[in-house]
Amino acid sequence: MAALTGCHFPRRQISPGNSNGRSLTTVVRPGVGHGRSVVSVRRRPVRSSLQLDVEKSTVPLAPSDRSPSEERFGFDAASEAELKGKGLTGLRRTKLVCTIGPACCSPEQLERLAAGGMNVARLNMCHNSREWHRSVIRAVKKLNREKRFCVSVMIDTEGSQVHMVDHGAASSIKAEEGSMWLFTTQNFEGTRPFTVKANHEGFSEGIMVGDELVVEGGMASFEVVERIEDDLRCRCTDSGLLLPHAKLSFWRAGKLVDRSVGLPTLSSKDWVDIDFGISEGVDFIAVSYAKNSEDIKALKTHLSTRSAESIRVLAKIERLESLENLEEIVEASDGIMVARGDLGVQIPLDQIPAIQKQVTSICRQLNKPVIIASQLLESMIEYPTPTRAEVADVSEAVRQQADALMLSGESAVGLYAEKALSVLSTASLCIEAWAREDGLRNLPPLPRLTSYLSDSIAEEICNSAVEMGNNLGVAAIFVFTKHGHMAALLSRNRPGPPIFAFTDDANTGMGLNLHWGVTPIVGNLFEDMERNVKESIRFMAAIAAVKLGDVVLVVSDLSSVSPATSAFTQSIQVRTVGQ
Numbered sequence: 091m092a093a094l095t096g097c098h099f100p101r102r103q104i105s106p107g108n109s110n111g112r113s114l115t116t117v118v119r120p121g122v123g124h125g126r127s128v129v130s131v132r133r134r135p136v137r138s139s140l141q142l143d144v145e146k147s148t149v150p151l152a153p154s155d156r157s158p159s160e161e162r163f164g165f166d167a168a169s170e171a172e173l174k175g176k177g178l179t180g181l182r183r184t185k186l187v188c189t190i191g192p193a194c195c196s197p198e199q200l201e202r203l204a205a206g207g208m209n210v211a212r213l214n215m216c217h218n219s220r221e222w223h224r225s226v227i228r229a230v231k232k233l234n235r236e237k238r239f240c241v242s243v244m245i246d247t248e249g250s251q252v253h254m255v256d257h258g259a260a261s262s263i264k265a266e267e268g269s270m271w272l273f274t275t276q277n278f279e280g281t282r283p284f285t286v287k288a289n290h291e292g293f294s295e296g297i298m299v300g301d302e303l304v305v306e307g308g309m310a311s312f313e314v315v316e317r318i319e320d321d322l323r324c325r326c327t328d329s330g331l332l333l334p335h336a337k338l339s340f341w342r343a344g345k346l347v348d349r350s351v352g353l354p355t356l357s358s359k360d361w362v363d364i365d366f367g368i369s370e371g372v373d374f375i376a377v378s379y380a381k382n383s384e385d386i387k388a389l390k391t392h393l394s395t396r397s398a399e400s401i402r403v404l405a406k407i408e409r410l411e412s413l414e415n416l417e418e419i420v421e422a423s424d425g426i427m428v429a430r431g432d433l434g435v436q437i438p439l440d441q442i443p444a445i446q447k448q449v450t451s452i453c454r455q456l457n458k459p460v461i462i463a464s465q466l467l468e469s470m471i472e473y474p475t476p477t478r479a480e481v482a483d484v485s486e487a488v489r490q491q492a493d494a495l496m497l498s499g500e501s502a503v504g505l506y507a508e509k510a511l512s513v514l515s516t517a518s519l520c521i522e523a524w525a526r527e528d529g530l531r532n533l534p535p536l537p538r539l540t541s542y543l544s545d546s547i548a549e550e551i552c553n554s555a556v557e558m559g560n561n562l563g564v565a566a567i568f569v570f571t572k573h574g575h576m577a578a579l580l581s582r583n584r585p586g587p588p589i590f591a592f593t594d595d596a597n598t599g600m601g602l603n604l605h606w607g608v609t610p611i612v613g614n615l616f617e618d619m620e621r622n623v624k625e626s627i628r629f630m631a632a633i634a635a636v637k638l639g640d641v642v643l644v645v646s647d648l649s650s651v652s653p654a655t656s657a658f659t660q661s662i663q664v665r666t667v668g669q
């Protein structure tokens with residue numbers, strides 16, 4: 091993403107406010123001018139009114155009065171390559187998140203992932219050193235700066251969960267059925283065979299003889315046969331691999347023994363990691379094991395005291411309690427991750443597909459982006475091609491129109507990180523094209539998000555704009571947006587045409603990276619909205635994103651001052667790319 095070279099746009103507040111006693115009226119004025127259709131909602135600071143205009147115009151592709159370097163918006167290299175390949179239909183709507191690990195962390199590997207369509211680089215703070223994370227974040231930002239990519243950075247907190255820290259081997263070790271193991275928190279010198287060290291004192295609190303100890307959601311299982319003070323002697327009942335850091339859960343009579351109560355969602359280490367993320371300028375913080383909205387609000391409050399409100403907070407749905415408080419968590423957060431790995435540790439696997447569908451649907455309704463994570467292409471950690479079942483799983487997430495898909499071990503430690511990314515990208519494009527042809531985008535009506543008139547106006551404009559765009563078969567939707575709200579509202583409707591979100595706020599651009607179908611474009615915007623529209627169309631024509639005769643829909647939530655009326659304008663315009 092090219093750096094901002096300056097902001098010519100006034101920082102004027104545009105909240106339409108029905109709370110200050112302004113009266114609002116709606117006027118529809120058809121057919122003024124020629125070649126341009128404008129539906130605008132104007133707000134006048136003094137004499138309040140809402141006004142809908144319908145006009146027509148053609149945007150001539152005349153030379154701009156700005157120099158080419160000034161004119162260039164920050165359009166990212168990966169999207170530009172997608173466009174050059176197949177035009178607007180080649181532009182992927184589903185966003186891709188890659189977990190960065192030792193297998194893909196060199197600048198060259200990161201560049202190949204960025205070129206392959208990585209929209210967000212995720213750093214899991216469970217693993218590796220802070221210095222390592224710092225070097226990856228800086229490498230990603232350097233790529234953005236120097237190679238014109240637009241990759242956002244997410245850190246993912248470790249959280250407080252019971253897991254193994256030592257199991258007597260450098261990597262994985264197999265537990266055979268019938269073998270006896272000691273699970274302990276005591277320190278021991280060197281390696282002790284058949285001994286596993288757990289990370290938390292009190293990991294065995296409340297656990298009884300006869301309970302089942304499950305490793306990493308079912309990789310291996312044990313029966314607790316004896317308690318020796320706080321240690322547990324267990325017999326392996328289901329053989330399997332013990333991986334470093336594998337999570338431990340306990341089950342009794344087929345139900346999870348939920349003993350994480352009392353452990354804070356964000357540990358003292360997490361808070362240090364969060365401050366590290368703030369100082370490195372990350373774009374997203376994903377909160378592991380979020381229990382309720384308070385967890386999210388606590389982090390948001392912390393971010394605002396550090397003047398870091400622009401960092402978006404994602405809640406990870408990966409424990410029983412998060413499912414019980416799902417709606418309040420979605421409302422409080424800026425996005426959601428369906429973390430199917432840990433979710434599968436806490437609930438029976440056969441419930442996960444239904445939960446994924448439910449969470450995805452609630453996120454759409456409440457206008458929050460949702461990431462589907464874990465084991466999408468698990469076999470590609472070792473093999474160069476995915477299984478049919480994995481491709482079917484990915485395709486289903488794309489069909490559900492989740493905002494983003496995530497690679498975990500496939501990119502972090504896998505042998506085929508770039509290939510796995512390319513499988514996600516290709517499968518996304520394929521299902522998206524099929525869904526457009528099949529008319530699957532005609533989803534059930536979305537509920538109203540708000541009863542406040544000011545917010546309802548934006549919502550109605552976006553709903554109508556998408557309906558118009560779909561019905562007219564426009565080539566693209568352009569939105570001019572300060573904080574990304576209108577772009578998100580357009581995306582929520584999952585339009586057929588792609589959305590290009592022009593903003594002068596780099597943080598807004600990076601945040602929009604997670605929204606379905608939105609390509610953020612950061613650049614200079616002007617006080618004169620007509621000039622913004624013309625410049626953006628010229629720019630998009632110059633990079634061959636739109637061509638002569640294409641019809642584009644233009645939506646704006648930026649204030650535009652009309653000299654005649656001094657009115658603030660929100661608008662929908664239909665513009666034809668002219669000669």
Ligand SMILES: Nc1ncnc2c1ncn2[C@@H]1O[C@H](COP(=O)(O)OP(=O)(O)OP(=O)(O)O)[C@@H](O)[C@H]1O
Nearest residue numbers: 189190191192214216217218431432498499502503
């Ligand atoms: N920064 C890293 N350094 C080393 N290994 C990593 C790193 N990030 C991820 N991994 C490896 O990739 C695997 C999958 O990554 P993932 O982020 O899904 O982690 P996880 O340990 O399963 O925990 P979580 O539930 O937080 O996702 C991890 O188990 C770990 O082996």
Ligand SMILES: CC(=O)C(=O)O
Nearest residue numbers: 429430431432463464
């Ligand atoms: C991503 C993650 O944290 C999980 O699947 O558990």
Ligand SMILES: [K+]
Nearest residue numbers: 246247248378
């Ligand atoms: K984590």
Ligand SMILES: [Mg+2]
Nearest residue numbers: 408429431432
């Ligand atoms: Mg997890």
